[in-house]
Amino acid sequence: MGKFPAWLRKTRDSLQGTSRPSTPPNPQAHTNTDIGPSENPPIPPFPDGVKVLHDCPNATVDICFVHGLTGDRESAWTADGQSAPWPKTLLPPKLEKARILTYGYDAYIVRKGVASSNRLIDHATNLLIDLTTDRVCCNAPSRPIIFVVHSLGGLVCKQAVLLSRNNPESHLRGIFDCTIGIIFMGTPHRGAWLADWVKIPASALGLVKSVNKSLLGILQTDSQALELIQVNFCSMIRERQMANQPPEVACFFEELPLVGVGRVVSKESATLEGYNPITIHANHRDMVRFASAEENGFKRVLGELVRWVSQVGKKNKPIASKKILG
Known part of the structure; x- marks a missing residue:
């Protein structure tokens, strides 16, 4: 995205609060018995920020994909054997008036080298x-937006929408005001699955060494911060629905276990009360990697997107299958 203007840096600081002292490094987190720290190869830049997968000059909606744990903004959505993510190859022919984006952030809680310390x-x-900046630069700050989010990306998205709501910076309120739908895919709304996350062998994920303890902390079953995000989000959704306003919500859960690990996110944790649980016949990793438009998983996700996009411009008109959170 390049350098942030002064007003964006100020906004970022106001959202994150006063800076905190840095945590002393944990020498054990970077122990390497093969080579010394000075001989470690440099860590390549992580592909973070907004990337446009498909541009559309006359778009009526933005669709933003946010990946989950251990993913990045393109590989997380790319099926084995495919050269590009399915939001780039399969969606544009189906949604001709959609501008399709993907968002990247360092979600590796364990990876070779140094993990991000971001909370x-x-x-x-x-x-x-970043999303606000992208939409302003495209002269489309009020364009409707839909999120498709996987795993941890769902928690990041929920927190971002809540930060946008009633934000003191008026330009940042646009994300909340314009969000018309969120598709959650394997998102641990209740966090129960992460009690066992640290037990997953690093080799099963292809990752080793450094640990982002701040992310692990919030993802524990008894995390009060996670519960607070969930309570505030459900309260916001209920309030909007009572006013017959978006966003719409769909919850998908994994049907198959991850080899050597089991089901990463349970059906109970991946779904929200009051919404029909929708299954994807795949494990946690592959549930967001479609190779063909003929796959049922893709058709089910596409069905939600088409239904919501068709509602753009139809203000105050309820969708028949809308549910109210209890």
Whole structure:
């Protein structure tokens, strides 16, 4: 995205609060028995921020994809054997008036080299600011937006929408005002699955060494911060629905276990009360990697997107299958 203007840097600081002292490094987190720290190869830049997968000059809606744990903004959505993510190859022919974006942030809680020390609120703040900046630069700050989010990306998205709501910076309120739908895919709304996350062998994920403890902390089952995000989000959705306003919500859950690990996010944690749970016949990793438009998982996600996009411009008209959170 380039350098942030002064007003964006000021906004970022106001959202994140006063700076805190840096945590002393944990020497054990970077222990390497093969080579010394000075001989470690440099870590390549992480592909973060907004990337346009498909531009559309006369777009009526933005669709933004936010990946989950251990993913990045393109590979997380790319099926094995495919050269490009399906939002770039499969969606444009189906949604001709949609501008399709993907958002990247360093979601590796364990990875070779150094993991990001950003907290959930930091990632959410970055998403809010980067997406706002992109839409302003495209002269489309009021264009309707739909999020498709996977795993941890769902928590980042929920926090970003909540940060946008009633934000003191008027330009940042646009994300909340313009969000018409959120598709959650394997998102741990209740966090129960992460009690066992740290037990997953690093080799099963292809990752080793450094740990982002701040992310692990908020993703624990008893995390009060996670519960607060959930309570505030559900309250916001209920309030909007009672006023017959968006966003719409759809919840997808994984049907198959991850080899050597099991089901990463349970159906109970991946769904919200009052919404029909929708299944994807895949494991947690592959549930967001479609190779063909003929896959049922893709058709189910597309069905939600088409239904919501068709409602753009139809203000105050309820969708028949809308549910109210209990």
